[in-house]
Amino acid sequence: MRYILGIETSCDETSVAVLEGRSVCSSVVASQADLHAQWGGVVPEAAARQHVERLSPLLQQALDEAGIALHQIDGVAVTNRPGLVGALVVGLAAAKALAFALRIPMVGVNHLEGHLYSAFLTEPNADIPFPHLALIVSGGHTELVLARGHGDYTLLGHTLDDAAGEAFDKTARLLHLGYPGGPEIDRRAKQGDPHAFAFPRARVEGWNFSFSGLKTAVRREVERLQGQGALDEATLNDLCASFQQAVLDVLVEKAIAAAHAYGVDTLTVVGGVAANSGLQTQMRAACHNMRLNLKIPPPKYCTDNAAMIALAGYFRLKAGERADYDLDAYASAPLGE
Ligand code: KG4
Ligand code: ZN
Numbered sequence: 001m002r003y004i005l006g007i008e009t010s011c012d013e014t015s016v017a018v019l020e021g022r023s024v025c026s027s028v029v030a031s032q033a034d035l036h037a038q039w040g041g042v043v044p045e046a047a048a049r050q051h052v053e054r055l056s057p058l059l060q061q062a063l064d065e066a067g068i069a070l071h072q073i074d075g076v077a078v079t080n081r082p083g084l085v086g087a088l089v090v091g092l093a094a095a096k097a098l099a100f101a102l103r104i105p106m107v108g109v110n111h112l113e114g115h116l117y118s119a120f121l122t123e124p125n126a127d128i129p130f131p132h133l134a135l136i137v138s139g140g141h142t143e144l145v146l147a148r149g150h151g152d153y154t155l156l157g158h159t160l161d162d163a164a165g166e167a168f169d170k171t172a173r174l175l176h177l178g179y180p181g182g183p184e185i186d187r188r189a190k191q192g193d194p195h196a197f198a199f200p201r202a203r204v205e206g207w208n209f210s211f212s213g214l215k216t217a218v219r220r221e222v223e224r225l226q227g228q229g230a231l232d233e234a235t236l237n238d239l240c241a242s243f244q245q246a247v248l249d250v251l252v253e254k255a256i257a258a259a260h261a262y263g264v265d266t267l268t269v270v271g272g273v274a275a276n277s278g279l280q281t282q283m284r285a286a287c288h289n290m291r292l293n294l295k296i297p298p299p300k301y302c303t304d305n306a307a308m309i310a311l312a313g314y315f316r317l318k319a320g321e322r323a324d325y326d327l328d329a330y331a332s333a334p335l336g337e
Helices: 033-037 044-066 085-102 111-118 164-174 182-189 212-227 233-261 277-289 306-318
Strands: 003-008 013-020 023-031 075-081 106-110 132-137 142-149 152-158 266-270 293-295
Touching: 003 044, 003 085, 003 306, 013 044, 013 306, 023 044, 023 306, 033 044, 044 085, 075 085, 075 111, 075 306, 085 106, 106 111, 106 306, 111 132, 111 142, 111 266, 111 306, 132 233, 142 233, 152 233, 164 182, 164 212, 164 233, 182 233, 182 277, 212 233, 233 266, 233 277, 266 277, 277 293
Parallel strands: 003 075, 075 106, 132 266, 266 293
Antiparallel strands: 003 013, 013 023, 132 142, 142 152
């Protein structure tokens, strides 16, 4: 099995990728962020329609950039869970059509498993270090996962309310900073003082997380500042820096403690929030102190992409897994419970 095609349509990114073995030949992503920005968040129906319009041209572009023809594809990996069902079925329909027409195998991939593998996309020749600990921080998820082997995962903890990326997006909305909010808060945090406001660090029991209290604290502070007419640019940057630091403190502390508790020597940080520059710097420093190997994908593989789905699919296809044509889409699907 030489060339594997990956398809990802679980949320607001349409993406197609081609792998040759474990090496990425092409990975194209069409973001719908501009479309959903007008509503301040992803509108499922609009997302599904955009996937329909964009998938075929993206497939052609991914093949062209890989320098191969459609008939050279040997297997298809498609995200079938968790995600917006209306969005997922668009990718699923395309994958089934290709698998049927080309008479090639297909596998359904858990989007979160894709994120786990994203940490290893740039090292196609290195063994995947098992066991390792993964911190998945995205718009929809905040999870600590112990990966013992391919397909062998234990969910150690998850968020009890908002996901880390969701906290960034909701806080950005509160501050009128646009959607998605993570990149803008990241940019402003660099110019602000992380100690300007003492926002709460939710120290939830075990390996779970909670970010809704932080969001409420920011809202109260914003209302207070607005009442005083004191919400200028510098204060806005301080709010961003202080909010971000409150999120990062908890993420770094929990991830490092869990890596220590489970005796792993490699930690991966994946998902859209892994692109945060503050998180990267602080996690790198903490891992250095603890002599932990840290793997964070480059930003284009932190956010949703089909290359990570294709890599997860590569290992599943290689292990002989095959999906039937009745493969379904699921809104929620925890990894390794
Ligand atoms: O993994 P992803 O593309 O989609 C999901 O599976 O949810 O993650 C998107 C999330 C959004 O919440 C976005 O605000 C956040 O990742 N994000 C960031 C940064 N870049 C993207 N959060 C903080 N700092 C960033 N630089
Ligand atoms: Zn994702």
